[in-house]
Amino acid sequence: MKVTPQNIRVGTRSLPAQGGFLHAQSALTLLGLAFPADWDSYARTHGLISPQRDFGIGAEPTLSLPEFVRLGFEAQTPQARRWQKTAHKLLARMLAGDVRLSAEIAEASPDPQAGRWLHARLENQNARKLLMSTVARHGGSAEVYGQLGSISNASVLGMDSASLRRERGVKSTRDGLNTDELLRLSYLESATARAIEEQGLQGNAAILRLHRSVAAQERQTWQGADARNPAPRVGVPRLNGASRPAELSPQAG
Amino acid sequence: MKVTPQNIRVGTRSLPAQGGFLHAQSALTLLGLAFPADWDSYARTHGLISPQRDFGIGAEPTLSLPEFVRLGFEAQTPQARRWQKTAHKLLARMLAGDVRLSAEIAEASPDPQAGRWLHARLENQNARKLLMSTVARHGGSAEVYGQLGSISNASVLGMDSASLRRERGVKSTRDGLNTDELLRLSYLESATARAIEEQGLQGNAAILRLHRSVAAQERQTWQGADARNPAPRVGVPRLNGASRPAELSPQAG
Secondary structure (H helix, E strand, C coil), rough: CCCCCCCECCCCEEEEECCCCEEEEHHHCCCCCCCCCCHHHHHHHCCCCCEECCCCCCECCCCHHHHHHHHHHHHHHHHHHHHHHHHHHHHHHHHHCCCCHHHHHHCCCCCHHCCCCCHHHHHHHHHHHHHHHHHHCCCCCCCCHHHHHHHHHHHHCCCCCHHHHHCCCCCCCHCCCCCHHHHHHHHHHHHHHHHHHHHHHCCCCHHHHHHHHHHHHHHHHHCCHHHHCCCCCCCCCCCCCCCCCCCCCCCCC | CCCCCCCCCEEEEEEEEEECCHHHHHHHCCCCCCCCHHHHHHHHHHCCCCEECCCCEECCCCCHHHHHHHHHHHCCCCHHHHHHHHHHHHHHHHCCCCCCHHHHHHEEEECCCCCCCCHHHHEEEEEHHHHHHHHCCCCCCHHHHHHHHHHHHHHCCCHHHHHHHHHCCCCCCCCCHHHHHHHHHHHHHHHHHHHHHHHHCCCHHHHHHHHCCCCCHHHHHHCCCCCCCCCCCCCCCCCCCCCCCCCCCCCCC
């Protein structure tokens, strides 16, 4: 098997890594710490449990990223203090919602599709906001907001958001959605917002009826048009009580 | 003036903030620290220099985000230790290039255009990569990569990247670009990549000549078509030595 180094950027440095684990010796050096003669005893003392990996000269100890962060805050060398200052700055930028930091993190992602997912997720938030403000202008109130989301989730995801979070092991629903699911939700909610506006609907009941019908329609479109039952024209969504969300393949996005 | 609270999310809590400064009392409470009876002396001791802000009941002390982070790491209360653990996790996710964290940060941005900028910046990276791989397939070598970037920068930004970083006070060139500039660079480099492919060009000289000509053309388009001098057909870019990047309004994106 070819050894594929995969560097992880730490501040201005780039550390060798394998599958998300840092080359321990390089990481310790960055923190100004000597690599211990007896790694096993050092690892026991510091509670380090990461696996060994081959960086080109046979198996070597690694540090997970949480282990590296912990050691970085424990160490009191000048290098570690410098790293701590950098970490403080990053945390402040994170709290500030610094979109440049957001870009740096996305660019550091090993997933080549990360940018596409990120865009889909941010678009999803825009679509949701647009729907909510449209609903507010059309006499929607209180409980309708949650109900609209529930209809969207049941239709696109085939389950409610609590089940999704449980099944996919995420704290926030959108963290568990893949790009297609985000795209479908954005599309569905944009289509409903547009139709509410166009048809001049008023009140919770009319809005929910419309959204159910747009959702059923979207599901049909996604699953492939049924030749015997052509889709109605855009803007005239139709209720389709028969169809059920089928063969969704839940997978963390 | 209306007092507009603007919360900043810290972990699962949301702290009152004004213009990026946290309400000091709420922030200290989150860290399990008592609000001091004598703020001025506390501030002197801890090197806190943030201005007072009105949160609805007159001027009150604030903490900048870096000050909050520093106090959070200094404090040894159970609440501060919990916050430190959260901070460690965030740093590990940041190092891992966790695109979900990237989304959370972008969503926390107070700028409503943050998503658009982020998308433009990530697209810009894709366009650059595409151009570079096209150039590599068409016999481009070594120094041509930097030269292409220089031509793009001179044309779109009206200056080289070192001057831009200095003028706009940023470390990385792309951090200093606004959405329009990112869009123009992506467009320009995509157009050149496409034309290299289509015209089957080979070698540094031919590639650079083409890119200069596409850049001049893009600049003209952006500045408004000149009626006396209609643009040539797409795919046959023409050199236009006369035009200069004019009236660029440099501003950090």
